[in-house]
Amino acid sequence: MARDGNPQPPRRVELKDAEWRARLTPEQFRVTRQKGTEPAHSSAMCALFEPGRYACACCATELFDAGSKFDSHSGWPSFTQAVAPDVVAYHDDSSHGMTRIETTCNVCDAHLGHVFPDGPAPSGLRYCINALSLTKC
Template sequence: MRWANHGNPPPRRVEKSDAQWRALLSPEQYRITRQKGTEAAHSSEMCGLFEPGRYQCACCGTPLFDAGTKFQSRSGWPSFASPLSEGVVAYHRDDSHGMQRIETTCQVCDAHLGHVFPDGPPPTGLRYCINALALRKEG
């Protein structure tokens, strides 16, 4: 994915101090979004919810995904075929844990979201595997 090497421009920026993020987020949300953690597989009911609406970044409220691109991946995390628009998700090479992956973060506030994999459905062929605690459903 070219953006992992060259970046993509954000629509805006939200920056807060570590203390401000800690005050805003639950301890588990902070661990996942600010410390690049991962929630346990199948720990959220969000995996099985397919109602219309949009999913925002839990940290800054930026709309990231539309429910119309959400699909049942059976991976244990909410999965989407594409973000709402090109500028809202950032991509970074992640060589941790002996794997080569592409990490996804909120382009606006740098919150860790999850990873993107090349095994999703058409038309994108991508699976955005996202921590439920990094998202909040709107609408």
């Protein structure tokens, strides 16, 4: 999808930076709006395995289900798939001397993390997501 185009989002949320800053903590703003990365193993969310969903910390769009969460030992919450094909967008990312696929919330453009082709079956994908970009719901 990063090369062929992303699906239309179910809705759009667009705010000015000042409005995002008012809604988010400084660290959430840095990660989600400025494409930052939290330190590995910095969140208890990595070890949280209970039923429920994970939503975008910026716009509350449900992104991942706990049933697709797994322990990747990467230091960030990891999932095998999004809850729906239209809630996550994919973008080529060649920053930091690497070629990766960045994931963003398709509703508000919040930076979530990256997706890699080294996850477990059935998808074979590992959505490596910053915990600061998620809220448990």
